[in-house]
Amino acid sequence: MAKPDQNSVLRQLPFIVGGLGGTLLLINRLLTPQLTESQARSDALGVILSAILILTGLLWQQVQPRSPDAVDLIGEEGLELTPELPEAVKTELAWASHLLLTNTVTRSLVVFYQGRVLLRRGILGVNPEVKPGAILKRVLDQQKPIYLVDMKLYPGRIEFDYLPENTQGLICQPLGNQGALILGANAPRSYTKQDERWIEGLADKLGNTLSRYLEPTRSIES
Template identity: 75%
Template sequence: MTKSDPNRILRRLPLAVGGLGAVLLLINRLLTPELTESQARGDVVGVILSAVLILTGLIWQQVQPRSPDIVELIGEEGFVLAQDLPEAVKTELAWASHLLLTNTVTRSLIVYYQGKILLRRGILAAKAEVTPGPILKRVLETQKPIYLVALYVYPGRIEFDYLPENTQGVVCQPIGNQGVLILGANAPRSYTKQDEKWIAGIADKLAVTLQE
């Protein structure tokens, strides 16, 4: 989803002011019957300032915040649900995973609960088993989320071999005290604070459903 530029008006302001200044200088010159030396010097300064403003505006139009480097995750797209789950739980998991995949930068998703994988969806790695490493164990023990903003810089990334090998960012969100929602993104530093709140809310909803 393309986000609108909040600084769009600010970027266009020098262009508008410079253009307006140039037009006013031209009108003033046309309406002046006799041009004095001081006025001529003032016009030159005004033209230069207008040109600088217009040039600044044109440059600012080209300046955009750099987007995170997006990669194509390696793996096959899939949707795998544990077969022994009640239909209501399957529906809840399908709904939650769809929301996360379509409303956040998540491209690969795993629901790990009570030592079992309940769901794998999105771009899937060849390895289907989840073996909790130090990071996942810490989330389970502390019941606090961990966001690895750029996975490639963390030595502990090797434990996430059940995600696509070129996963760029990972969120491990606890599901109550018995599971973890594991999300993989295709760009580093791509989850916003709003995304993290959204993920936490969905994980809390899943915790209630899975405990019933």
């Protein structure tokens, strides 16, 4: 269910106050039997102030950013970690995934490395298996991240059936040429540039750890 925009009242406040002030000035003018010069000047000043408030409200509607609509992802919260991994790798995966889930808008994540899923955490999708589609293959081949800012705009989203079905935004961050860190968010356009840089740095560290402890394989191309 979409969360309400907590700043909507603040953005509309100047518009409402300006409109109310202009209405009261008009009523006061209509009920005044004889208009004095001082009242005329006060009315003129009031009209100007009301117009400024209304204009400010209209500008705020355009300028102030709106919080993206967030949803509750469909699925059960959990943690699935490949049991035969070295303890150092398990610790690194647990640490990195915890940071991502608590410090970014990420609500679901998958670590795919050397053709298998090492970790699923957060809100889990129904499908536990990852079959690389066109988008993930491109990330693996080019070793460059892909950010799908609003999943409903991309037909290729169907390949990410291992994430919750109503995932709103997604980042595929390469882990060298052996795998990828796949992050799902519960709101579109919710990752900032700072988030992307931070995720890239974390993925570099995680990829370095995986490459040291897991036997290397050829680049995944199929």
